[in-house]
Every structure is written in structure tokens, then in C-alpha cells.
Amino acid sequence: MSNKALEIKNLSFKYRHNSKETLKKINLSVEKGKWLSILSRNGSGKTTLIKLAAGLLENSSKGSIKIFDQEVNQENFASIKEHIGMVFQNPDNQFVGPTVQDDVAFGLENKSIERNEMIERVDSALKDVEMIEFANREPNSLSGGQKQRVALASVLALQPDIIILDEATSMLDPKGRKSLLKLVQKLRSQYKITVIAITHDIQEIEQSDQVIIIDGGKKKLEGKPAKILIEDEKLESFGLEVPFTKRVRKRLFELGIILPNDYESKEMVANKIWKYYSKM
Incomplete structure (x- = not known):
């Protein structure tokens, strides 16, 4: 497997109903096992970028996207999605099972994983996110932070190489946000998973290896958190909090x-x- 988890070259994109480009000549490379934070205010193109990278949007415009050296397109979609797991903003939208363990098992059932292996993976994932004692609880009875841990367990059980956090902490209080990010960092280190986190919260990028800021569809800044976080005037000009x-x-x-x-x-x-x- 290539050491580059994600490679984007000269990517421009516009929606059919829009004459303006949503993304403009984006270049980006993320090494396997690293943590990339994509930071911008709402409406700047970061969600479009991630949907394209995950194959959820067809790249009908200019530029190329590769996941582990494999071109992201409709032909390769089935193999691309094997590499990627996504945790979304609202965990309630991901729940489909009557209990926590049923929900974590759902994706494995869709992949026809053998039952004994499925049980092992579900138990292991719930232990990893410290939710094994809630295995028989209804997801709706959990707190917001607990729900996101279950959503993360559902992704972990599928053993992806890349986890995408799509504003995954935005509905949590500060304590829950910090706890979830600390957990993801631990799991990234343990399993050598690549993490791509979409956020508009400047405080969430501290644990990243790499940060890019997108504004108006263009990549405006790139670097390590310490470099990005001292750019007061630029951050304010991009509509981000100092x-x-x-x-x-x-x-x-x-x-x-x-x-x-x-x-x-x-x-x-x-x-x-x-x-x-x-x-x-």
C-alpha cells in the first residue's frame, strides 16, 4: 500500500446548477497515519472537497484525486469505500440498529462478515471507545458524546485506513469535544489510521500533523498548527476565530x-x- 493516503492534484469543481467554481485548483497530499485538519468557515468548500475525496460526489471537473494511489471514480468506488469510514455531525442520522451492539454490527452484516468474527469486531470496537458496558442500550438513550463514540465504533469495526470526521464534534459541549478528540488521537496512534477532520473550530486543530485553510474554494494556508495559529490577521480575514x-x-x-x-x-x-x- 502506498504511503500517501490521499493525493489531490489541481482539483477544481463546480456544481451543475452553479456557474461559479466551488473549488479552485486544490493541491493536497496526506501521508498514511497522519492527522489532517481542514479548516474554514461554512460555505467555503471543505465539505465538497471531502465528498469528492470519499467518492460521494463524482469528480466531473478538472483535477485528480487518489486514495492510496487509486483514482477516485465511479469505477473504483467499491474499493475506495473499503478504505474510508466517516463520522458525521449528527450521530442520530447514522443509527439504524435497536441496540448499540446491533448498530455497530450493521456495517459488518452488509459486508457478510462471518458471525464469530463479527462478534469479535463489535466487542473490540466498543471496548476501544469505552462503550462496551452500553452494548445492550438503545442508542437514543445515550448522551451526545456517547452517541458519537458509538458512531466511531461502527466505523472502527469496519477497519478503515482513513477516518473522516465531518464536523463530528460540533454538537458536543467543550468537555465532550475534548474527550472525543483525545480518543480519536489514541486510536489513530494505536491502529496507524489516517484522520481527516473537517472543522470550523480553531481550537480543534492542535493535535493535527497538518492543517489547511480553505476560503472561497481556494487553499489559502497550509502548515503545522503552530504556524497556522499565530496568523491572527489572516485567520480573521478568513472568518475564523483567533x-x-x-x-x-x-x-x-x-x-x-x-x-x-x-x-x-x-x-x-x-x-x-x-x-x-x-x-x-
Whole structure:
């Protein structure tokens, strides 16, 4: 298998009912096992890009898309979807089984997986997402965070090479969001899965290996999170929120307290503020 999980070259795309291009000359390469975050405000083309990459939209425009060196097209759709699992914004839209374990087993039944192997995969996936004790519960009885864990288990059971998180945390509270992202990071490391996360929340890109920002259908910025997160003026021009730590630094600067301009986590900024005051 190729070391490139996703490779996009000169991709432009427009919908038939629209005269304007939704995507314009996108180039992108993601290595196997890496975490890519695609960041933009709503309506900028990120969802279209992912639908094209997953084969959910036909690439009828210019450019090429490859998953592990295989061209994404209608002819190859069956083999392409074997590589990809998707977790969507609203987990309720993914539930089809009367119980949690039935729901996780649904995709395996569609693939005609032998029963003993199916049971092993369902149990293993639910243990991985720490939901095995809820196996016989109705999905609708779960909290939002628990529902997303079950949706993630349903994907894990299929053993994909790539997991796409399509605004998967947007309906969760901050604690649930942080918990889910931490879990995905652990599973990525454990199973060497490639993660592609679509988001408009600047705080969610910290764990990424690679970030791209799309605006108006064009790739505007690309790099590691630390590089992206210090671009205050550019982030604001793309309709994105400046990171909390940068806003804190700016306010402290106005008060005469100067901290380094590199991007750091909330915990590191808090530690520096504490050290500053302890010397006063």
C-alpha cells in the first residue's frame, strides 16, 4: 500500500446548477497515519472537497484525486469505500440498529462478515471507545458524546485506513469535544489510521500533523498548527476565530505584560502567567 493516503492534484469543481467554481485548483497530499485538519468557515468548500475525496460526489471537473494511489471514480468506488469510514455531525442520522451492539454490527452484516468474527469486531470496537458496558442500550438513550463514540465504533469495526470526521464534534459541549478528540488521537496512534477532520473550530486543530485553510474554494494556508495559529490577521480575514491564547496575550500586552508570540496551549500560557505573577 502506498504511503500517501490521499493525493489531490489541481482539483477544481463546480456544481451543475452553479456557474461559479466551488473549488479552485486544490493541491493536497496526506501521508498514511497522519492527522489532517481542514479548516474554514461554512460555505467555503471543505465539505465538497471531502465528498469528492470519499467518492460521494463524482469528480466531473478538472483535477485528480487518489486514495492510496487509486483514482477516485465511479469505477473504483467499491474499493475506495473499503478504505474510508466517516463520522458525521449528527450521530442520530447514522443509527439504524435497536441496540448499540446491533448498530455497530450493521456495517459488518452488509459486508457478510462471518458471525464469530463479527462478534469479535463489535466487542473490540466498543471496548476501544469505552462503550462496551452500553452494548445492550438503545442508542437514543445515550448522551451526545456517547452517541458519537458509538458512531466511531461502527466505523472502527469496519477497519478503515482513513477516518473522516465531518464536523463530528460540533454538537458536543467543550468537555465532550475534548474527550472525543483525545480518543480519536489514541486510536489513530494505536491502529496507524489516517484522520481527516473537517472543522470550523480553531481550537480543534492542535493535535493535527497538518492543517489547511480553505476560503472561497481556494487553499489559502497550509502548515503545522503552530504556524497556522499565530496568523491572527489572516485567520480573521478568513472568518475564523483567533485562538483564545492569542486573545489573552493581546489583552495582557495592553496591560503591560508581554508574553512570547509563539502559539502555545492554554495550560502553557496559564503557567507563564503564574510564573510572571509569582515574581512580582
